[in-house]
Amino acid sequence: VSLTAHTLRRAKPDHDGIIAISGEGLLSMRLGAGSVERAIFILDSIARGMEAREISCTLAGKHVEVRRGVDKVPFILAETIKRRKHDPTVDELKAEERYRRSARYRDWDFTYERQYPEFDYIPTGELTISIEAWSMDQRRRNWRDNSRATLEAQLDSIIEELHGWIDYRRDDRLKDERNARLRRRAEENRTRTEARTKREEERDELLDEIVEMGRKAEQLRSWIAWAANIEDAETRRMLSWARQRLSELERALDPASFGDWLRERKLFPETDPFAPLPADPDLEMPPPPGSEV
Secondary structure (H helix, E strand, O other), X not given: OHHHHHHHHHOOOOOOOEEEEOOOOOOOEEEEHHHHHHHHHHHXXXXXXXXXXXXXXXXXXXXXXXXXXOEEEEEEEEXXXXXXEOOOOHHHHHHHHHHHHOHHHHOOOOOOOOOOOOEEEEEEEEEEXXXXXXXXXXXXXXXXXXXXXXXXXXXXXXXXXXXXXXXXXXXXXXXXXXXHHHHHHXXXXXXXHHHHHHHHHHHHHHHHHHHHHHHHHHHHXXXXXXXXXXXXXXXXXXXXXXXXXXXXXXXXXXXXXXXXXXXXXXXXXXXXXXXXXXXXXXXXXXXXXXXXX
């Protein structure tokens, strides 16, 4: 604010009596020369009022940003400047006529240059503050000089409202962050549901495989018992192979080795990695150790 104030005080007004400043570290402004000291006082008062509430003020182009942490609210301090069609003077009309008679005017390659401004810009002295933000609860965003009070007389109200806007931005951000966490949690639970569905299909396939192996082993035992007394050499060799195959099936179905087989497939882990998580991550409690599938 101090650099902007210094630049405003040193700037020269244009032919309309308007001072315009911009640049790095400056607040871009355009106001009448008679409003400079008022604008400086208003900016300084707001900055001091915000700092007393541990809220900083920074300049960003044409905006003043009040900021607390990552939460910020931009506002604009401006003067209402009216535009009016310029009424040329006698001297300006004579200059225009001389220009039209000149050789430059008759040169088709030359761009016409009006010898007087098309519009006059008139500072009104009416200052306004506009918050460049939007809220669901229709918070106040605009203040201006009026017949009841100048902007300076409304400073306490403006500072208090800016503080309220910062709180609103914080609450709105926290709500958005919470909604994002809820969406992430819902997506994670959808992914876990898909994984559980796929695992159930694999469990069913495994159970079908085990049942089929048991049925086949029982059938082999019956056939081996039936063919045990056959003396035919070819049949004896088939019996030998059948006993070997039955031995393989029985090893696969042996409870002593069955657990290793199941662990290899990771279908029945001690702690279920696909268990549904609480829908609200903010209320989540750590799961008890060794929770069952």
